[in-house]
Amino acid sequence: xxxxxxxxxxxxxxxxxxxxxxxxxxxxxxxxxxxxxxxxxxxxxxxxxxxxxxxxxxxxxxxxxxxxxxxxxxxxxxxx
Numbered sequence: 001x002x003x004x005x006x007x008x009x010x011x012x013x014x015x016x017x018x019x020x021x022x023x024x025x026x027x028x029x030x031x032x033x034x035x036x037x038x039x040x041x042x043x044x045x046x047x048x049x050x051x052x053x054x055x056x057x058x059x060x061x062x063x064x065x066x067x068x069x070x071x072x073x074x075x076x077x078x079x080x
Contacts, residue, residue, distance in 0.1 A: 007047075011054040019058075023051040
């Protein structure tokens with residue numbers, strides 16, 4: 001079973017450009033489905049919000065010292 005932490009870890013491993021592409025695509029999906037299936041539209045909206053949140057955290061991490069250990073990226077990597 002996967003959860004929000006798995007999604008956030010996967011998004012954290014993407015580049016900023018890849019996250020931007022997902023945010024645009026998932027935002028388009030949200031608008032597309034909002035009229036015909038509001039619940040499905042909301043799912044896409046929440047996914048796009050997760051992308052934006054992870055991207056915001058990534059920018060803050062880089063501003064604070066981009067080479068610092070990254071919990072999202074290292075979430076599935078065994079510690080040495």
